Every structure is written in structure tokens, then in C-alpha cells.
Amino acid sequence: MTPSRPHRVLDLAGIGIGPANLSLAALAQPRTDLRTAWYEQRPAFHWHPGLLIEGTTLQVPFLADLVTLADPTSPWTFLNYLRARQRLYPFYFAERFHTPRAEYDAYCRWVSTHLEGLHFDHRVDAVHWDREAAVFTLDHTRLGTGATARTHARNLVVGIGTAPHVPGALRGLAHTSTAPVVHSADYLDHRERLLAADHITVVGSGQSGAEVFLDLLRARPAGRERLHWLTRSPAFAPMEYSKLGLEHFTPDYTRYFHGLGEPVRDHLTARQWQLYKAIDAGTLAAIHDELYRRSITGGWPDTTLTPGVTVRAAHRRTEGGLLLHLDHAEQGTTSHLPTGALVLATGYRERPLAPLLSGLAPHLRHDAAGRHQVDDRYRLALDPAVTGSVYVQNAERHTHGVGAPDLGLLAHRSAVILNHLTGRDCYPLPERTAFTTFGLNTTGARAVAERRFATEGTGQISPR
Ligand SMILES: Cc1cc2nc3c(=O)[nH]c(=O)nc-3n(C[C@H](O)[C@H](O)[C@H](O)COP(=O)(O)OP(=O)(O)OC[C@H]3O[C@@H](n4cnc5c(N)ncnc54)[C@H](O)[C@@H]3O)c2cc1C
Numbered sequence: 234m235t236p237s238r239p240h241r242v243l244d245l246a247g248i249g250i251g252p253a254n255l256s257l258a259a260l261a262q263p264r265t266d267l268r269t270a271w272y273e274q275r276p277a278f279h280w281h282p283g284l285l286i287e288g289t290t291l292q293v294p295f296l297a298d299l300v301t302l303a304d305p306t307s308p309w310t311f312l313n314y315l316r317a318r319q320r321l322y323p324f325y326f327a328e329r330f331h332t333p334r335a336e337y338d339a340y341c342r343w344v345s346t347h348l349e350g351l352h353f354d355h356r357v358d359a360v361h362w363d364r365e366a367a368v369f370t371l372d373h374t375r376l377g378t379g380a381t382a383r384t385h386a387r388n389l390v391v392g393i394g395t396a397p398h399v400p401g402a403l404r405g406l407a408h409t410s411t412a413p414v415v416h417s418a419d420y421l422d423h424r425e426r427l428l429a430a431d432h433i434t435v436v437g438s439g440q441s442g443a444e445v446f447l448d449l450l451r452a453r454p455a456g457r458e459r460l461h462w463l464t465r466s467p468a469f470a471p472m473e474y475s476k477l478g479l480e481h482f483t484p485d486y487t488r489y490f491h492g493l494g495e496p497v498r499d500h501l502t503a504r505q506w507q508l509y510k511a512i513d514a515g516t517l518a519a520i521h522d523e524l525y526r527r528s529i530t531g532g533w534p535d536t537t538l539t540p541g542v543t544v545r546a547a548h549r550r551t552e553g554g555l556l557l558h559l560d561h562a563e564q565g566t567t568s569h570l571p572t573g574a575l576v577l578a579t580g581y582r583e584r585p586l587a588p589l590l591s592g593l594a595p596h597l598r599h600d601a602a603g604r605h606q607v608d609d610r611y612r613l614a615l616d617p618a619v620t621g622s623v624y625v626q627n628a629e630r631h632t633h634g635v636g637a638p639d640l641g642l643l644a645h646r647s648a649v650i651l652n653h654l655t656g657r658d659c660y661p662l663p664e665r666t667a668f669t670t671f672g673l674n675t676t677g678a679r680a681v682a683e684r685r686f687a688t689e690g691t692g693q694i695s696p697r
Contacts, residue, residue, distance in 0.1 A: 242368055242385045242387060243384065243386040243387070244267045244268045244269060244386070244387055244388060244654070245267065245386060245388045245389070245390060245654060246269070246270050246271070246369070246388075246390075247271035247272065247390045247391075248272055248357045248360075248389065248391045248392065248589065249391065249394060250272075250275075250345065250351060250353070251392055251393075251627075252341055252640060252643055253392040253394070253627050253643055253647075254271055254392035254626060255278065255299055255341055255344060255345055256299040256300060256643040256644055256646075256647045257390060257392070257647040258348050258351065259299050259309040259344055259348060260300055260304065260307065260644070260647045260648060260651055261647075261651060262309075263307075264651070264655065264659060267655070270350045270352060270384060271350055271351045272352050272373055272384075273351070273355060274354070274355065274356035274357075274376060275354075276354050276376075277342065277345070278338075278342045278346075278353075279338065279342070280334075280337065280338040280341055281334075281338075282421065283417070283418045283419040283420050283421050283422055284334070284417065284418065284441055284444065285334050285338060285421065286334075286420070286421065286444050286445075287335075287448075288333075289333070289334045289444055290331040290332060290333050290334060291331050291332055291333075291337050291640065292331070292440065293639065293640050293641045294331060294641075295311045295312075295329070295331070295332045296311075297639075297640045297641035297643070297644075298311035298337075298340065299341065299643065299644060300647075301644060302641065302642075302643075302645055303644035303645055303647060303648035303660045304644070304648075304660055311332070311337075311340055314343050314344070318343075352373075354375060354377055355373045355374070355375055355376070356374050356376055357372070357373045357589065358372050358373060358381075359372045359589070359591070359592050360389065360589060360590055360592050360593060361592035362592070362593055362596060362618075362619050362621070363385070366385070367387070367620050367621070368385045368386060368621065369385070369387070369388070369389050369623075370383055370384070370385055371385075371389070388621045388622045388623070388624070388654060389621070389622070389623045389624065390623075390624040390625070390626060391586060391589070391590070391623065391624070391625050391626070391628065392625075392626040392627060393589065394583075394584060394627055395581035395582060395583055395584060395638065396581060397416040397418040397577075397579075397581055398579055398580050400579055402544065402547070403436075403544065403547055403575075403577060403579075406547055406548075406555070406575070411553050411554070412553065412555050412572075412574055412575070413427055413430065413574045413575070414555070414574070414575045414577065415427065415574075415576055416576075416577045416578075416579070417437070417441040417442065417578040418441075418581070420445050420448075420576065424448075427449065427574045427576065428449065428452055428453070430572075430573030430574035431459060431554075431573045432459040432554075432571070432572050432573045433449055433460055433461070433572065433573065433574045433576065434460075434461040434462075434463065434570065434574070434576070435449070435460070435461070435462045435576045436463050436464070436576065436578060436579060437464055437577065437579045437580065438462075438464030438466050438469050438512060438540065438578075439511070439512065440511075440512055441578045441580075442462070442512075442576075442578030443469070443512040443513075443516045443520060444516060445576050445578055446460065446462045446520065447519055447520050449576075450520070450536065455527045456532060456534065456535060457535060458527075458534050458535045458536045459535050460536045460537070461570060461572065462537070462538045463540075463542045463544065463559070464539075464541075464542065465541070465543045466540055466541075467541050468540050469512060469517065469538065469540055470512065471507075471511055471512060471513070471514045471517055472507060472508070472509070472510075472511040472512060472513050473507045473511070474513070474514060477668070478508070480667040480668065481505065481508055481634070481635055481636065482635070482639050482641050483642075483666040483667040484645050484663075485667040486634065486636065486667060486669075486671055487633050487636050487642065489672050490633060491609055491632055492672075495601060495602070498631065498632070499602070499631070501634070502630065502634065505634075508635045509638070509639075510580075524536065541561055541562060541564075542560070543560045543561075543562065544557050545558045545559065545560045545567075546558040550571065553573075555571070555572050555573070555574075555575055556570070556571055557569065557570040557571075557572060557575070583627070583628050584628075586605060586613075586625070586628055593615070593623070596615045596616045596618060596619045597613060597614070597615060598613075598615065600631075605625075605628075606632065607625055607628075607629040607632040607633065610622075610624070610649060610650065610653040611624045611626065611629065611633075611646060611649060612625075612653075613625060622653070624650045624653075626650075645662065648662055649662065
């Protein structure tokens with residue numbers, strides 16, 4: 234890429250068009266004075282297409298659409314989408330608070346086709362800071378043609394989301410025609426091939442693992458299910474969904490969490506897994522109902538559901554299929570499981586920012602664990618030589634807590650970013666969002682807690 238003088242400078246360039254940056258693009262649209270552009274490597278908007286399993290719903294109410302919680306009067310609300318599709322009455326009578334996942338996907342795609350400045354099939358390869366012109370440069374490739382180009386922007390927002398995670402011990406298992414090994418993110422593309430296997434193992438007990446297990450179970454004949462569902466977690470645990478528990482997904486909690494010291498935050502995030510990693514109670518009930526239904530006429534379904542099991546290693550057998558090496562931590566036992574197909578419902582990890590932002594590396598500030606620092610306006614901490622802002626969306630769980638990937642906080646975060654970018658309250662935000670008051674307003678409390686967590690590493694802050 235040859236250096237060029239910027240001839241057209243954007244106010245904001247977005248990298249990635251998942252729900253997070255789509256929300257920001259939708260809320261930015263009425264600000265006609267803002268020059269924005271958004272780049273996405275996929276050919277069109279698609280939301281986790283491999284997991285749009287029939288019957289699955291969002292785990293947040295429809296009000297957690299792209300805009301409503303910041304601006305219910307926006308033309309890009311889910312309700313306005315229904316109106317445009319002439320589906321308001323069916324929705325009204327359906328009395329559904331949790332919309333089908335496929336419908337959320339279609340709604341977002343509808344928004345994406347109406348906004349200007351969205352560039353699909355564009356992968357952003359590198360970002361640099363041009364000190365002389367005081368702008369960021371984005372080098373991108375148009376997929377399909379391979380054409381490269383450069384965009385200049387005073388500010389950036391990185392919303393590159395998460396990527397499927399496979400534990401180290403299972404990474405070497407290539408997918409073959411004889412024994413499919415599939416991450417749950419690609420489940421629907423391989424469903425028929427998985428179902429053709431004599432025996433199937435699902436590993437992982439998050440929401441995806443539960444949904445895949447239920448879907449496979451429903452598709453197998455009663456008594457000949459031949460399914461294993463294994464998880465390292467000590468139980469097939471329900472997700473925390475009590476109303477006060479959900480206040481962990483409010484701006485109030487996010488603000489509180491951001492104000493805590495790094496060791497305290499790390500300690501908390503590890504302990505809060507049941508807020509975001511577990512299984513929705515409705516899905517657990519549906520699995521139990523299905524198993525129960527299959528046992529009514531006597532006998533047990535041919536299924537094995539075992540928590541507390543780690544798949545330590547796996548290899549392909551010469552005679553076909555796979556052999557899984559299993560450890561049970563509580564019992565201290567090991568075992569082997571032959572299987573014909575494997576679904577890795579082993580979760581997602583934030584896509585690392587470092588490869589994309591390597592051109593900014595000398596300017597970026599990191600915390601003690603080497604992670605990027607993010608301020609309360611979702612900006613990466615940069616040295617003062619860089620006068621533009623790099624905002625991040627869904628890359629800040631370590632600084633902002635469990636709500637970072639949550640759809641219910643998208644609109645609020647977008648509004649915070651836009652208000653900061655424009656220097657105006659274009660989206661006035663509520664001062665209070667929870668009945669719970671998180672923390673005491675006591676000076677010195679943070680220093681005491683930080684010292685304690687740094688030395689102990691575990692334990693709760695006990696009320697005094
Ligand atoms: C199956 C599933 C169901 C979920 N359901 C819920 C739910 O019900 N409620 C809830 O609150 N949360 C849910 N989540 C969590 C979260 O809301 C979603 O993961 C959401 O998609 C996050 O949005 P995002 O925009 O941050 O990232 P993503 O949706 O991951 O989008 C990021 C985009 O960036 C693009 N990209 C990456 N790198 C580049 C690059 N270099 N150049 C150009 N484009 C790039 C990617 O192609 C991708 O399209 C769910 C997650 C999953 C996996």
C-alpha cells in the first residue's frame with residue numbers, strides 16, 4: 234500500500250458489522266453531520282448462522298434490539314421492523330418477549346440493508362496512525378476481487394466480536410468425511426452428516442451445547458439415540474435469570490465494575506460464570522421433557538449426560554471414528570469413549586485486537602496482565618501522540634464486566650460512544666438503571682479491596 238494524502242476523512246470508521254457496530258451505525262444515521270463508514274468481511278449481515286436452530290430464541294427481551302434502550306423513537310427498532318413487514322398484529326397476539334433467533338437475524342439484516350456507508354465483503358487488514366495528518370488509516374481488501382484500498386478516519390470503532398474456541402487438546406482433530414468434528418458455530422451446516430453417524434458426542438454445557446444436544450436428541454429415534462453429552466463443568470447449570478440478578482447487565486453495574494481494581498475485576502469475572510456461560514432454564518426443561526417423553530413406555534433413552542468430565546485428548550481410530558480420552562476430576566478416574574462424530578460446543582473468545590492494531594502497538598497502553606486498557610467511554614488507552622479515539626465494542630469484558638457481549642447493553646454503549654464522539658448529549662442517558670446500589674460510596678474502599686485481592690487472589694469482599 235503506497236502512502237497517500239487523505240482526500241476524504243471520515244469522522245468514524247467501524248471495523249466489523251455485527252450487532253454491536255450495526256447498533257452504532259443505526260444510532261449514528263440521524264447525525265447527518267457525521268461522516269461514517271463501516272467494513273465487514275462477510276458478504277452480508279448474518280448473525281451466528283450455524284446456530285439459528287429452529288425453535289431457539291434470543292435470551293434477552295425484544296426491547297434489547299439495536300436501538301430501543303437508547304432511543305425507542307428510532308426508525309430501526311424491532312417494532313418498526315415488524316411494522317414494515319406487516320407483522321405487528323401476529324407479534325402482538327403471540328405475546329412473545331423473546332423473539333426467535335432467526336427473526337433477530339432477519340431484523341438486523343433489514344436494518345443493514347437500509348443504512349448507508351456499510352461495506353460488506355471488506356476485510357480490514359491493518360490500522361495505522363498517520364501522525365502528520367492526525368488520522369487513522371485503514372487498509373482493507375475487497376474479498377472476491379482482492380482489490381485493496383485505504384480509508385482515513387479521525388476515529389475508529391472496533392467491533393470484531395468473538396471467534397469459535399477449540400481447546401488445545403482437540404485442535405489437531407481435522408474434520409474428515411468419516412467422522413465429522415464440528416464446532417457448534419458451524420452446527421447447521423453439518424447437521425445431516427452428524428446425524429448420519431452411529432454415535433455422537435457433544436462436549437460443552439453452555440447454551441450452544443444444550444441447544445445442539447436437544448436438536449440431535451429430537452432428531453434421533455427413541456431408544457436408539459446413541460448420544461453422549463459431556464461437560465467439564467460440575468453440573469448442567471442453569472443461567473442466573475432472576476430479576477435482581479439481571480441487574481448485572483445494567484449500565485449501573487458496568488460503571489461499578491469499571492471502577493474496581495484490576496485484581497478484583499478478574500476475580501469477579503471468573504466467579505460470575507453462571508451469569509453468561511450456563512444454560513437457560515427453558516432449554517434445560519425442554520431437554521428433560523424430551524428425555525422423559527422417551528422413557529414413558531419403559532426403558533431409558535440411549536443417552537449419557539455426564540458433568541465433571543474433561544476430554545483430555547482425542548484421536549482418530551484406524552478402524553474409523555474417534556476415541557476420546559476422558560478424565561473425571563472429582564472421582565479421579567479416566568475412561569475412553571469411541572464415537573462417530575464430535576460437536577465442540579466449547580465456546581467463543583474475543584477476537585484478539587493485536588493483529589489488526591499492530592500498527593498502533595507503540596501507542597497502546599496495557600494492564601498488568603498485558604490486556605488493553607479501556608476507559609469509561611469505551612476508548613482504548615493510547616499515548617497522547619494519538620489525538621483520535623479508538624473505541625471498542627465487545628472487547629472489554631475485563632474492564633467492563635459480564636455485560637460486554639450482552640445485546641441488552643448494545644444500544645446504551647453505542648449512545649455513550651456517540652455522545653463522546655460528538656461532544657453532545659445526542660442520546661440522553663438515564664442516570665440510574667438498577668434498583669441495586671452497587672458498592673459503597675466510601676473513599677479508600679478501592680485501595681483496600683485491591684490490596685486484599687492482589688495478596689489473596691480469592692475470596693469475597695465481606696460486608697462490614
Ligand atoms: C449463538 C449465540 C447466541 C447468542 N445469543 C445471545 C442472546 O440471546 N442475548 C445476548 O445478549 N447475547 C447473545 N450472544 C452474545 C452476543 O450478543 C453475540 O455474540 C453478538 O453477535 C456480539 O456482537 P458483536 O457485534 O460484538 O460481534 P459479532 O457478532 O461477532 O460480529 C463481529 C463481526 O466482525 C467481523 N470482523 C471480524 N474481523 C474483521 C475484520 N478484520 N474486518 C472486517 N470485519 C471483521 C466478523 O465477520 C463479524 O461479522 C450470543 C452469542 C452466540 C454465539
